[in-house]
Amino acid sequence: MLLSPTDTHYFIAYFFELAGDNTRNGTFKSDFPYQPSYIRNPFSRIRNQLPTRLPYLRGMNAKKVSDSINHMNELVLPNDTNTFGNLMGGRLMYWMDIAAAYCASKHCNTPVVTASVDNISFKNPIKLGHYVHIEAKVTRAFNTSMEIHLKVWGEDTLHQFKYESNEAYFTFVSLDPNDRPRTVPEVIPETEAEKELYDGALRRRQLRLILGGKMKPDDATELKALFNGKG
Numbered sequence: 001m002l003l004s005p006t007d008t009h010y011f012i013a014y015f016f017e018l019a020g021d022n023t024r025n026g027t028f029k030s031d032f033p034y035q036p037s038y039i040r041n042p043f044s045r046i047r048n049q050l051p052t053r054l055p056y057l058r059g060m061n062a063k064k065v066s067d068s069i070n071h072m073n074e075l076v077l078p079n080d081t082n083t084f085g086n087l088m089g090g091r092l093m094y095w096m097d098i099a100a101a102y103c104a105s106k107h108c109n110t111p112v113v114t115a116s117v118d119n120i121s122f123k124n125p126i127k128l129g130h131y132v133h134i135e136a137k138v139t140r141a142f143n144t145s146m147e148i149h150l151k152v153w154g155e156d157t158l159h160q161f162k163y164e165s166n167e168a169y170f171t172f173v174s175l176d177p178n179d180r181p182r183t184v185p186e187v188i189p190e191t192e193a194e195k196e197l198y199d200g201a202l203r204r205r206q207l208r209l210i211l212g213g214k215m216k217p218d219d220a221t222e223l224k225a226l227f228n229g230k231g
């Protein structure tokens with residue numbers, strides 16, 4: 001029987017999987033599609049069995065905002081537009097969701113799901129042939145959820161101008177291997193703008209949880225303080 005190079009790779013990988021050898025990590029990382037999770041990360045077996053909602057996990061690997069910031073670029077093609085030749089809102093929200101999911105997943109290194117999207121208003125339409133720039137950054141992590149701030153610009157590269165299109169906040173929840181919410185690492189804001197977004201995140205969270213029927217208005221202490229002039 002003749003083995004192709006791919007078959008041979010699978011055979012070698014299977015052998016090392018049985019042997020539990022993680023010293024081959026470097027070899028497999030770049031050029032090989034199959035990588036058991038405990039070869040990528042020897043601690044994953046232990047980590048996946050830990051209770052995943054314990055607060056002690058939060059501070060363990062706190063991360064900076066810049067560690068997971070995501071800049072995504074797209075070109076508006078005919079299939080992305082409405083009958084006015086502008087980018088369709090639904091297509092933009094789809095791209096925003098992907099940009100935000102990447103940022104959230106990079107912050108907590110787990111699968112994530114979109115829990116909610118705050119209101120999105122479109123300031124300026126983005127035209128066919130223009131480029132779309134989406135910036136997604138985590139503003140604050142709570143227990144198992146994170147708030148992601150998105151900013152969107154359009155760019156006309158022919159006439160060399162860039163314009164703001166919209167801004168939104170998405171909330172993502174980190175999931176454990178049983179698809180249950182899992183504790184997320186804390187966020188360390190560094191710049192003034194990051195600190196401002198961090199400070200406002202608790203109020204935005206309480207507002208969206210009230211609107212989503214997940215919190216009683218009486219429990220929204222941050223919002224109350226704001227309206228009572230103490231915030």
Ligand SMILES: CC(C)(COP(=O)(O)OP(=O)(O)OC[C@H]1O[C@@H](n2cnc3c(N)ncnc32)[C@H](O)[C@@H]1OP(=O)(O)O)[C@@H](O)C(=O)NCCC(=O)NCCS
Nearest residue numbers: 112113114115116142143144145171173181208209212214
């Ligand atoms: C989001 C989801 C995982 C929450 O699960 P749940 O069983 O309600 O769990 P909990 O009530 O413990 O909430 C978990 C976290 O989600 C947050 N959350 C739940 N609903 C929310 C909402 N409407 N807005 C913002 N955050 C919300 C909670 O505040 C909590 O965060 P915290 O731990 O930081 O306080 C679950 O509702 C779900 O899977 N929804 C579907 C997600 C989906 O399909 N998205 C689109 C495709 S990716």
